[in-house]
Amino acid sequence: MKLITAIIQENKLDQVREALIEEEVYRITVTRVSGRGQQVSDCVYRGQTTTPNLVPKVRIDIAVNEEWVERTINAILRSARYNGGSVGDGKIFVTPLNECIRIRTGERGCEAI
Amino acid sequence: MKVKSVTIFGLVLAGFLLWGAQVVQAQESDAPPFIDGGATAWMLTSTALVLLMIPGLAMFYGGLVRSKNVLGTMMHSFAAMGVMAVLWVICGYAMSFGPSTLGGWFGWRSGLILLSDIDDKIMAQGVPEYVFAMFQGKFAIITPALIAGALAERVRFKAYCIFIALWGLLVYNPLCHWVWAEDGFLFNMGARGAIDFAGGTVVHISSGYSGLIAAIYLGARRGYPTLTTRPNNLVMTLMGAGLLWVGWFGFNAGSAISCGLDTARALTATQTAAASGALMWMIIEGLHHGKATALGFASGILAGLVAVTPAAGVVQPGGALVLGAVASWVCYGAILLKNRLGYDDSLDAFGVHGVGGTVGAILLTFFIRKSWMDEAAVAAGGSWGVISQLWVQLAAVGIAIAYAVGITLILLFVVDKIFGLRADRHSEMAGLDDSYHGERGYGMLTAS
Incomplete structure (x- = not known):
């Protein structure tokens, strides 16, 4: 089992969701986050260009079984790029998942994903 | 020393100005027009109240969309304040309240361009015509802004601005002329004209049906209706509904262009119908779903207010109660039907304004106060009954729908x-927000 965490551009959320649904990945947790990677984002407010030091992003968490890891990653890669790839498109982290428990039934492991 | 000389210069200058002003006043007072201070004060207040409805509408609509569209949707209302108010001063007032031209299609008097002719004009009601022109201008702002509810979340901003400008010129101004100008043909239809006190046909039917056509023409939002969208901020929607209710007192009670008995009647009918509509929607939802939603209550307020808009001048409180309640029933049904039919009138511009306006404009016939009917009978030179007035109302509603739908379709296409x-x-x-304005509505929610 793996936990796939993707940090993406906030205006790419709809594209990524549609791509994941196409790959039959429906179970997903989405949070609004802000952070700083390579991207320096300029915003224009009342004609002034300002550079906020933390950029708003969307974080997606998906827990999957091994055989779903690649298709989930590919779906995100396919849909989250801006103009074929730009600084600020985000990152995908894959971490091992020790345990997964469904609260309703108490099932554990792969069955509970 | 320097300060002192400046002060003396200033005093002398002020003296000259005062003297000059007195001379001008003395010259103008040759034919002093009568100004009714009470009526003017109420009309100024009403003008401000109607303007307050537009931010109210922005909040009402803005709360209902997804957070990525909140600014874009609010800007639809705010942009109308810019586009329509400028057009109104330039030529809108001339087209609406000038003498009929082109066979009565719209009004026109070149002297009214930029309102230049009315600079010193006081109307027969004792109100400066500037106040009347500004009051009417607010209606021209809110009407196209109502259509935005049907276009929400998927219309290009630039195209929207151009559409409402053309729509204001070619749909609103002619309709306003027909219904409210003294030589408009609907104003003079039947014994005492088609009854549209504050804009049932001009504002709500025209925008509602145009919205329906625009929603169908534009197509549904991406993912509609399977990916249902959750309102981003119902708190804001409720605040907007509250502002709309308050502003509506200016909208309806100001439409008497006076400060007296007619104003009081319109105000009472407005309050009664809004409350009755809201209460009825709550009861319907309670029976249908077991829960009374906040959005439902707000929709009921609007349904009641829309229905009483054409009727506020002629119905008594009992009639207003029935109008509000029936409007809620019919609008609730229209929204259920919309979900069945599958067109995406996103924020129910048609379901509330089109349907509620139609219900009000037709149903009011059965609740007209007796004194109005008596005067109509005298004007008709004999008898004038409910059925005769019903035909006039049906004709006015039909004409407004046909005209609005036809021209809107052409404008959308172009x-x-x-x-x-x-x-x-x-x-x-x-x-x-991101695509057309480069901003985000809720920046404060994230640490940045």
């Missing part, structure tokens, strides 16, 4: 072909 009305796939998915 604007779409030249500018592209529908947001492209990427812009729609990214959200109107």
